[in-house]
Amino acid sequence: MTRLRPGAPSPIEAIPASSWNALVSDDYPFLRHEFLAALEDTGAVAPETGWVPRHLTLWRGDELVGILPHYLKYHSFGEYVFDWAWAEAWERAGGRYYPKALSAIPFTPVPGPRLLLAADIDPLQARCRLAEAWEAGDVSSWHLLFAEQAEVDVWRQARPELIPRHGVQFQWRDRGFGDFEGFLATLTSKRRKAIRRERRRVAEQGLTLHRLEGHEIGDADLAHFFHCYQITYLERGQRGYLDEAFFARLRRDLPASLLLIQARLEGRPVAAALCLQGSRTLYGRYWGSEVMADGLHFETCYYQGIEHCLARGLTLFDPGTQGEHKLARGFAPQRLTSLHHIADPRLRAGVARFCDEESAHVTAYHEAAGRSLPFKI
Structure with a gap:
């Protein structure tokens, strides 16, 4: 029976590198144990910088079968999906926005996998077990940033209450x-x-x-x-x-x-x-x-x-975030989705309304950007 390991915050050094890397795709170096350990060991990601590593794991007996990078955040720096206005509005209303929970690669707005699962683990069950960590915790919210669209779709199936927020980046494909x-x-x-x-x-x-x-x-x-x-x-x-x-x-x-x-x-x-x-x-x-x-x-x-x-x-070149000037150089717009769990229903309603209104503008921008590509028709 797959179970979520509960307990104290789990920095990456507490998880065996070989077991972690066995679940990582060979196309996404940012989720490798070495990359995340370099962030933590050199102090870029640490309680002193407002990042508390609390990586979530799923185990079957002694076998590691699931990983979700996970942090407590005491600010919103280094994320590139901006929620400063949400925090300000909630704190003006007397709420406490920080700490929040975050699943992302620190300082790295690069789309890719987030939840890593062994092939025989039920993806819906895994997500429901992982969600217990922030639904029962003392955090205002949980945020999943720059995940692949297929992963976003399964999260929304497992947790329909998650609020989607859309954005656009530019990528080149051979x-x-x-x-x-x-x-x-x-x-x-x-x-x-x-x-x-x-x-x-x-x-x-x-x-x-x-x-x-x-x-x-x-x-x-x-x-x-x-x-x-x-x-x-x-x-x-x-x-x-x-x-x-x-x-x-x-x-x-x-x-x-x-x-x-x-x-x-x-x-x-x-x-x-x-x-x-x-x-x-x-x-x-x-x-x-x-x-x-x-x-x-x-x-x-x-x-x-x-x-x-x-x-x-x-076959794919992701040059980083921002930059409409990339369009003229053959980098096509790609629609991205982040997901947000907001604990308090009052803040959740406001955030959902904001994201819904923003989505219409993002859709229009994405379509206009696609028409600006310089390829021959």
Whole structure:
């Protein structure tokens, strides 16, 4: 009989890495034990930063058969599905919004699996058992962010009261292009010429691009990347959520998942983008530059990634959140759904109304964005 392990908060170190990873897809590195452990062990995810790891597990005897990443949150930073207005409204009304419960990958708005189950575990039963953790707990709400649509559908079947909230991101898919020129051939003449002009302009400024994978990324390469990553945040008067030790852990523990795209000027690195990759998908994640150069961001973060996918047989490129400028470069809009359990019926009614009204705008935006793609008809 499958049972939910109850009890105290469970950081990832309390769960055997081999048992955890046995349930993880080979295409989604963000759910691997090594990635989440790097977040916790380097202090990015910790009670001191407002993240309390409380990973939920399902066991059959001594066998781990289910995992749901799960955190108590004392703020809403690092999530990218924004509920600040909900918290403010509820606290103005005399309620207490924090702590809340969250199932997501910290600082990582990348769609993918969330609940991991052994193949012979009933998915509805598993979800009902897991829901006990926040339905009986001292939290205002539970939030499932950036889950795959099939997983969202099963959650809504198991718990119809969950409130859906929709959003849009942009992704590139290989349509059998063969190479970058094959990709360009599917675009309108105007966009094809514009992309070639952008790439040519990067070269005319003396910049060269280099892709380093896994153990090809040296100490100096990683240090320079981290310097660039911090620049991106410092430009906004902030500091990055992640420190250099986190990225060093990734290079040590998940080298095959790393791709560093480095821009060099006169042989010296001046910009960098760090991506993660699975068996079928490239995930663009972190970027920064020491220089201002025309087209450099597009080349480093988009065109090099497309070339890498075509060279390695990866069929999907998720370049990260936001950015309508991705449309003109062949990244199609994808509709995403988050789910929200709100304990108090008064707040639940308000949130449901907000999400329902917002959904109509998201649908219109998604349809308009799809009409703006530059592919030939």
